[in-house]
Amino acid sequence: MGKRIAVLVPFAFDETGLAGRRAQQNSVSWGPGIEFEYVPVSAGPQWYENYHDWILADLAMLECALRIQDAGYDAICIDTMSDSGVNAIRCELDIPVIGPGRTSYLTALMLGNTFGVLTQWGPWAAIYKKGVGELGLLDKCAGIRHIDTPPDVVNLLGGKEEVVFPKLLAAAMQLVEEDGAEVICLGSTTMHQSHAYLAEHLPVPIINPGPLSYKIADALLDCGLTQSRTAYPNPLVPKHAMIHAMLDAAKAEQEG
Secondary structure (H helix, E strand, C coil): CCEEEEEEECCCCCHHHHHHHHHHHHHCCCCCCEEEEEEECCCCCCCCCCHHHHHHHHHHHHHHHHHHCCCCCCEEEECCCCCCCHHHHHHHCCCCEECHHHHHHHHHHHHCCCEEEECCCHHHHHHHHHHHHHCCCHHHEEEEECCCCCCCCCCCCCCCHHHHHHHHHHHHHHHHHHHCCCEEEECCHHHHHHHHHHHHHCCCCEECHHHHHHHHHHHHHHHCCCCCCCCCCCCCCCCHHHHHHHHHHHHHHHHC
């Protein structure tokens, strides 16, 4: 039987915006019978840089998951290292729900004793500190380095490779040589285009968060595993209609 995995995209993209996200799955091989479908949120924040953005992102991702919950998906992956909405969606759905942030940090500690986060934009550092702190792993995070380059959420790193890739490599080497990182995590799924270049030039493993989360979802399905209902209990009084109404209004506001 085939597997259908929904990848929830944190921006209200059209097909042009979704194309860069779909390209992530090309970096690893897949067996037959697995299908990925990229589903954008109805509305959401612009940058994902602080608590204001994060609460909007959680709600946007939750509404997106509720909107597709009866579409027959076998698992859900969240396409942002902020893991926005993961906890809330796990309380609602029985299928596996995977975030690349937690997946990256925990996998890094299967490969080394410390890890560093390599990102392109300074304000995103708060996302990693929040995620690593919630896991109780701040002492395992050797450092966070960025190259002071604001993100282009549609074109990603396309067209900027000759400038951006060497800068990322230099920052990654600082994580290794100065900070003591034994593994590096790419800080955004929007940085996936740089992974092959960095993996070729770095002396330590570097994790590509999106494809890794897809592989973990695939493995959990093979093993018949999903999130614990004790850890993520169902809501006693679901407010689905309210959540949909809020995002419908947000979509209308952004489009108007």
